[in-house]
Amino acid sequence: MSQKNRLSGGLIDRSQSLSFTFDGRKYTGHPGDTLASALLANGVRLMGRSFKYHRPRGPLCAGSEEPNALVELRDDARQEPNTRATTAELFDGLSANSQNRWPSLAFDALGINDKFSSFLSAGFYYKTFMWPAAFWEKLYEPMIRRAAGLGSLSMEADPDAYDRGSLYADLLIIGAGPAGLAAALTAGRAGARVILADEDFHMGGRLNAETFPLDDAPAQDWIAATLAELKSLPNVRLMTRTTVLGAFDHGVYGALERVADHLPQPKAHQPRQILWRIQTKRALLCAGATERSIGFENNDRPGIMLAGALRAYANRWAATPAQRVAIFTNNDDGHRGAVDLIAKGVQVTAVIDPRPDAPRIADCELLAGAQVINTQGRLGLSFAELRLSDGSMRIMECGAIGVSGGWNPNVHLTCHQGAKPVWNDEIAAFVPAANTPPGLSIAGAAAGVLSTHGALRTGAEAAAQALEDLGMCASPAPTPTAEDAPIRLSPFWYVAEGKGRAWLDQQNDVTVKDVKLAHQEGFRSVEHLKRYTTLGMATDQGKTANMGGLAVMAEMTGKSIPETGPTMFRPPYTPVAMAAWAGRSRDADFRPTRRSPSHDWAAEQGAVFVEVGQWLRAQWFPQPGEDHWRASVDREVLAVRAGVGVCDVTTLGKIDVQGADAATFLNRIYCNGFAKLAVGKTRYGLMLREDGMAMDDGTAARLAEDHFVVTTTTANAVAVFRHMEFARQCLWPELDVQLISTTEAWAQYAVAGPNSRALLERIVDEGVDISNEAFPFMACGEITICGGLRARLFRISFSGELAYEIAVPTRYGDALMRRLMELGQDLGVTPYGTEALGVLRIEKGHAAGNELNGQTTAANLGLGRMVSSKKDSIGAVLSRREGLSLPDDKRLIGLKPVDAANPLLAGSHLFDQGTEAVAANDQGWVTSVAYSPHMGSSIALAFLKRGDARLGEVIRVVNPLGGSDIEAEIVSPHFIDPEGDRLRA
Amino acid sequence: MLIPHPLLGPRDSAEFTYLGDASLIARPDGMSDGADEAFYDYLYLRDNPAGIHRELWFHEQGDRSWLVVTRNTLTHEILGAELARDVAMAQRNTPEAKA
Amino acid sequence: MPDLTLAPRSALGGTEPRIDQIGGITLTERPDIALASLAARRGKAPALDKAIAPLLGAALPDISASSGAGDIRAFWTGPDQWILRAPYGSHEDLAAQVKSAVGNAGSVTEQSDAWAGFSLMGDDLTGVLELLARVDPASLRDGTALRSQIHHIGCFLICESALSELLIFGPRSSAASLHHALISAIRSAESLRPAPSQS
Numbered sequence A: 001m002s003q004k005n006r007l008s009g010g011l012i013d014r015s016q017s018l019s020f021t022f023d024g025r026k027y028t029g030h031p032g033d034t035l036a037s038a039l040l041a042n043g044v045r046l047m048g049r050s051f052k053y054h055r056p057r058g059p060l061c062a063g064s065e066e067p068n069a070l071v072e073l074r075d076d077a078r079q080e081p082n083t084r085a086t087t088a089e090l091f092d093g094l095s096a097n098s099q100n101r102w103p104s105l106a107f108d109a110l111g112i113n114d115k116f117s118s119f120l121s122a123g124f125y126y127k128t129f130m131w132p133a134a135f136w137e138k139l140y141e142p143m144i145r146r147a148a149g150l151g152s153l154s155m156e157a158d159p160d161a162y163d164r165g166s167l168y169a170d171l172l173i174i175g176a177g178p179a180g181l182a183a184a185l186t187a188g189r190a191g192a193r194v195i196l197a198d199e200d201f202h203m204g205g206r207l208n209a210e211t212f213p214l215d216d217a218p219a220q221d222w223i224a225a226t227l228a229e230l231k232s233l234p235n236v237r238l239m240t241r242t243t244v245l246g247a248f249d250h251g252v253y254g255a256l257e258r259v260a261d262h263l264p265q266p267k268a269h270q271p272r273q274i275l276w277r278i279q280t281k282r283a284l285l286c287a288g289a290t291e292r293s294i295g296f297e298n299n300d301r302p303g304i305m306l307a308g309a310l311r312a313y314a315n316r317w318a319a320t321p322a323q324r325v326a327i328f329t330n331n332d333d334g335h336r337g338a339v340d341l342i343a344k345g346v347q348v349t350a351v352i353d354p355r356p357d358a359p360r361i362a363d364c365e366l367l368a369g370a371q372v373i374n375t376q377g378r379l380g381l382s383f384a385e386l387r388l389s390d391g392s393m394r395i396m397e398c399g400a401i402g403v404s405g406g407w408n409p410n411v412h413l414t415c416h417q418g419a420k421p422v423w424n425d426e427i428a429a430f431v432p433a434a435n436t437p438p439g440l441s442i443a444g445a446a447a448g449v450l451s452t453h454g455a456l457r458t459g460a461e462a463a464a465q466a467l468e469d470l471g472m473c474a475s476p477a478p479t480p481t482a483e484d485a486p487i488r489l490s491p492f493w494y495v496a497e498g499k500g501r502a503w504l505d506q507q508n509d510v511t512v513k514d515v516k517l518a519h520q521e522g523f524r525s526v527e528h529l530k531r532y533t534t535l536g537m538a539t540d541q542g543k544t545a546n547m548g549g550l551a552v553m554a555e556m557t558g559k560s561i562p563e564t565g566p567t568m569f570r571p572p573y574t575p576v577a578m579a580a581w582a583g584r585s586r587d588a589d590f591r592p593t594r595r596s597p598s599h600d601w602a603a604e605q606g607a608v609f610v611e612v613g614q615w616l617r618a619q620w621f622p623q624p625g626e627d628h629w630r631a632s633v634d635r636e637v638l639a640v641r642a643g644v645g646v647c648d649v650t651t652l653g654k655i656d657v658q659g660a661d662a663a664t665f666l667n668r669i670y671c672n673g674f675a676k677l678a679v680g681k682t683r684y685g686l687m688l689r690e691d692g693m694a695m696d697d698g699t700a701a702r703l704a705e706d707h708f709v710v711t712t713t714t715a716n717a718v719a720v721f722r723h724m725e726f727a728r729q730c731l732w733p734e735l736d737v738q739l740i741s742t743t744e745a746w747a748q749y750a751v752a753g754p755n756s757r758a759l760l761e762r763i764v765d766e767g768v769d770i771s772n773e774a775f776p777f778m779a780c781g782e783i784t785i786c787g788g789l790r791a792r793l794f795r796i797s798f799s800g801e802l803a804y805e806i807a808v809p810t811r812y813g814d815a816l817m818r819r820l821m822e823l824g825q826d827l828g829v830t831p832y833g834t835e836a837l838g839v840l841r842i843e844k845g846h847a848a849g850n851e852l853n854g855q856t857t858a859a860n861l862g863l864g865r866m867v868s869s870k871k872d873s874i875g876a877v878l879s880r881r882e883g884l885s886l887p888d889d890k891r892l893i894g895l896k897p898v899d900a901a902n903p904l905l906a907g908s909h910l911f912d913q914g915t916e917a918v919a920a921n922d923q924g925w926v927t928s929v930a931y932s933p934h935m936g937s938s939i940a941l942a943f944l945k946r947g948d949a950r951l952g953e954v955i956r957v958v959n960p961l962g963g964s965d966i967e968a969e970i971v972s973p974h975f976i977d978p979e980g981d982r983l984r985a
Numbered sequence B: 001m002l003i004p005h006p007l008l009g010p011r012d013s014a015e016f017t018y019l020g021d022a023s024l025i026a027r028p029d030g031m032s033d034g035a036d037e038a039f040y041d042y043l044y045l046r047d048n049p050a051g052i053h054r055e056l057w058f059h060e061q062g063d064r065s066w067l068v069v070t071r072n073t074l075t076h077e078i079l080g081a082e083l084a085r086d087v088a089m090a091q092r093n094t095p096e097a098k099a
Numbered sequence C: 001m002p003d004l005t006l007a008p009r010s011a012l013g014g015t016e017p018r019i020d021q022i023g024g025i026t027l028t029e030r031p032d033i034a035l036a037s038l039a040a041r042r043g044k045a046p047a048l049d050k051a052i053a054p055l056l057g058a059a060l061p062d063i064s065a066s067s068g069a070g071d072i073r074a075f076w077t078g079p080d081q082w083i084l085r086a087p088y089g090s091h092e093d094l095a096a097q098v099k100s101a102v103g104n105a106g107s108v109t110e111q112s113d114a115w116a117g118f119s120l121m122g123d124d125l126t127g128v129l130e131l132l133a134r135v136d137p138a139s140l141r142d143g144t145a146l147r148s149q150i151h152h153i154g155c156f157l158i159c160e161s162a163l164s165e166l167l168i169f170g171p172r173s174s175a176a177s178l179h180h181a182l183i184s185a186i187r188s189a190e191s192l193r194p195a196p197s198q199s
Helices: A035-041 A109-115 A124-128 A135-147 A178-189 A219-232 A307-315 A332-343 A452-469 A512-520 A526-533 A546-557 A578-582 A599-604 A629-642 A662-669 A717-731 A756-761 A810-823 A834-844 B035-044 B084-092 C045-056 C094-105 C126-132 C172-192
Strands: A018-022 A025-029 A070-073 A080-084 A094-098 A162-174 A194-197 A236-239 A242-248 A252-258 A273-285 A289-291 A304-306 A324-329 A347-353 A366-368 A371-376 A383-387 A393-397 A400-404 A407-409 A422-424 A429-431 A440-442 A503-505 A608-612 A615-620 A644-648 A653-658 A682-688 A694-704 A707-712 A738-741 A746-752 A780-785 A789-794 A803-809 A829-831 A890-897 A909-911 A924-932 A937-945 A954-959 A964-971 B002-005 B009-012 B017-021 B052-058 B066-072 B078-083 C019-022 C025-029 C033-040 C073-078 C081-087 C106-110 C115-121 C145-150 C153-161 C165-171
Touching: A018 A035, A025 A035, A035 A307, A162 A178, A162 A452, A162 A578, A162 C126, A178 A194, A178 A219, A178 A236, A178 A452, A194 A242, A194 A273, A219 A236, A242 A273, A273 A452, A273 A578, A273 B009, A289 A307, A304 A307, A307 A324, A307 A332, A307 A400, A324 A332, A324 A371, A332 A347, A332 A400, A347 A393, A371 A400, A407 A429, A440 A452, A503 A512, A503 A546, A512 A526, A512 A546, A526 A546, A599 A810, A615 A629, A615 A834, A629 A644, A629 A829, A629 A834, A629 A924, A644 A756, A644 A810, A644 A834, A653 A662, A653 A717, A653 C106, A662 A682, A662 A707, A662 A717, A694 A717, A694 A780, A694 A789, A707 A717, A717 A738, A717 B052, A717 B066, A717 B084, A738 C033, A746 A756, A746 A810, A756 A803, A803 A810, A810 A829, A834 A924, A834 A937, A890 A954, A909 A924, B002 B066, B002 B078, B066 B084, B078 B084, C019 C172, C025 C172, C033 C045, C033 C094, C045 C073, C045 C094, C045 C106, C073 C145, C073 C153, C081 C094, C094 C106, C115 C172, C126 C172, C145 C172, C153 C172, C165 C172
Parallel strands: A018 A094, A162 A194, A162 A273, A194 A236, A273 A440, A304 A400, A324 A347, A324 A400, A347 A366, A644 A829
Antiparallel strands: A018 A025, A070 A080, A070 A094, A242 A252, A252 A273, A289 A407, A371 A383, A383 A393, A422 A429, A608 A615, A644 A746, A653 A707, A653 A738, A682 A694, A694 A707, A746 A803, A780 A789, A789 A803, A890 A937, A890 A964, A909 A954, A924 A937, A954 A964, B002 B009, B017 B052, B052 B066, B066 B078, C019 C025, C025 C115, C033 C081, C033 C106, C073 C081, C115 C165, C145 C153, C153 C165
């Protein structure tokens, strides 16, 4: 198809042609076009279907406020729904499809909704889909989901990369129209660090859409000269295709830069978009204004658009939706649009202005005191029905109407911290309030200054003032002479004549009638109006719609518009893809991965890994022939109990505690005593929270009088360090104690089992005595191994066996693991993973995360006597309160099934035999279970009321979710070696 | 949000971990008479002001300082930030604490 | 007795440090730096300064700064806290050396293997830095030392030479994730660099 509605001039490059498709049909356009401008130039007005009634729609706007012309852009994995055709830059090979229609845009089966519109009015969902409740999930929801939602997703992973980044500035200027450019010149020349961001790909703002000269030359000359100067300044950063989407606390702004959205696909390694966090000392909002429409019957046919958009398409893009157009305006600016259109050779049939005293500005018919009362046309506008000032009616043939109800300053960012805009009678619009975010000032149309001269002047002055606030010397840049006409308008919101199917919000299909219905049904507050009718929701957030809705509601309630009040504006200003928020934090990079020193070695062994927080830990090491994880885990457990096993325990938190008062400090951190721990000894410690609940447990090894190494559980390493720093800095700043994490500095392996000493004796250097006499249970020390390598040895046991933990500088961890495996072959050395570690500790009755879940006390854990009453320690006082020491309090016990074939399930609850399994009879619950190869059955740890007094009893273990109800004997939690002989061997 | 770190200047709040009311610094003596009542007050009875609030922030992704930040909970305006250690030492040195 | 000597691995798991060259930027793994943390004992900061001077050849650095005249250099990490660094080959026992110098005036902890070190070098690292960390490139001076997050990983950034050489230390266990983050940012920044203008 030829570009039959292409005009002369414009900011497009006619030397190049770009071919593209829309709904499979081929068209051509030029660099500089948007998808919408190219389609209009090709004679296409119909670009989408409305959300609810599936009415045919074309573009209403020429910018990011567009409610109608939403398309699915690109194909396959890059297909993106709800993309505004009015901002999508044309590129060669672009492919777009209309959405929310079936089978085609021209014939949409759900267009039937429009015929039933009387049933689909405001609140339709709430009223209709109420009952029967059972229908909701199976019928209503799937039906609504199919019918709604506009565009569709490709269901494929996004192949592109997105970045997040940080920028810093003295002055962030938001919007590069006349105000923003004058501001940037002022601040740039003064040497300030300036960021000038504009959502458009061509800076100039409204200057690009109009034809007013600057200094008697085309405005583009001034824009080009200004941009050239700004580009030459190293202190100025020009950011096109960048939307500032939110004003956050303390001068932090969010901005989305569309780096490669205008390309078929990003170049190699190029991010498609970058979400910037901009920290700036001052910001200047030069975001311009958005035109608003007028409600009249059937004002949503393709071809009817905002007058400013019609003007922008003609001037900037040399495109028009039709060759015969009319203007319907309540202000002088609409008339000036007609002047431009006539100059471009477009036939303006009339300017229709409801003001009886409308001025004659354009060289065409003027219908003062007239209104458009209805329109005709099937898939686009053909005729307008007019009511003239004398009361007569007239039918006018036209393919487009440019409608202007005035301009709304883009105050959005000024409201992001809770400020409410204030009403300005002169322009009949909301303007920014005084209590805008600190550091943010406003210039140009965004401040309600609607002339070009005013924009230039206020931009330059506001920038100079902002710099002066910062103590910098700046004078406003001289501005070119420019038009300075007042907008002159009489508020006119909707045409009273007609049935009320006059569209206010085209994206959500909200009409004047719907707002009246909301009023009638009592939804009168603007926030209720919004939710009841959906006015102002979805991708455009009602930028062109909200004011009309407010005005109708104000009229119904008899209040003024400011009394009715705007709804709250929240970030983001325009929609931001989830991928941009995520940046690089997606898929495997969602969060950092931590690898232990033996990771590569374990991977070579075919280990199965498990995520423990950010850590990847070996869960078990399958051997050939083991077709079930239990086979591997049972083997590893038995190997530890019979020979020797090695497990990477580097992930446990390690905190170096030094200082003259280190022992005093630990004495206050742990509920049990540490003051008298001898150098060269390790002690188990239990930390309580101040409310008396158990927080974490671990060991503290005293390497010197003034030096301890504390271990924490893997999960709590960060929280415990934070807690200890709190105690050090805030509770006892007078103590001489210093903390630093050493978790990562040392590769630490548990070497456990009766042969562990024999294995370690093969690596310790000559003269290092680790015999039971020289290095007894709970000993610790700094030694050397493997020919002089510094190491730390701790004789501690989680498994209940003779066991050690040995640590070397992390870079040697891989080699140490290999060396232990090589040297221990004849001793039966076996690597074991976290699963076997868990079985071993359950067999031994050691508490872990399942038991230390933040709801248990030392007494619950059977460690009540550890809490010293002879000293002050965190949590000690409240651990003794009445409610935590009730006679039927829970105690940690062991369970073994009466019938060894029955498995115990974690999460089961305990009931006395003969009682009903209901909450009132609950006696406790199972925290940890394992299959114990040692016991030959499933075993469990559980909390049971008065558990310690009930050993030997049989109790019911019920798990309704698992469908299990079995009997188990209450036993000591120490299934293995309760006397601890193995530990001390 | 930016926290005006007394040593490092404005730092992004994402680097910090929040704890709560700065009155947590004034921990009672666990060995004193009536310690249980004092701890009950200390741990559970807090003000929740709509306005000026002194609160504890930990510069976890920074210099590991605990700060006492004075913030208006209605506007997020930050009126000041001090090293919690200095605040704690000053509280200990008041005549009341010495008595 | 057989030779049981253990061979070290770099944080990325190699026997040699990894080097990546992307456009004009070089990223080098740095296992050749020994690290030891130093904290002043309570009330002993002046004594510590005096005790460390012979080793450091300078006073301990002020907030966010570095100091040092010879092999051993120091950077600030927190109030009364620093990290000292030196060539690993000659100072594997850096912590012991420092401890013997400072005695009871300071607490010293070996940190060499707590961190994975990377050198980032190029003509202008501004673009990379913008995508990596919440750090104002204009605030960096030679020797500036900061702690911040790189893609959720807490790291030290030490400015060897402002905007042309950065030393980054991240937790050793996250070395692979950190390396991936650095490479992604370098590639991205290089792709965003404006093409040299044709004249």
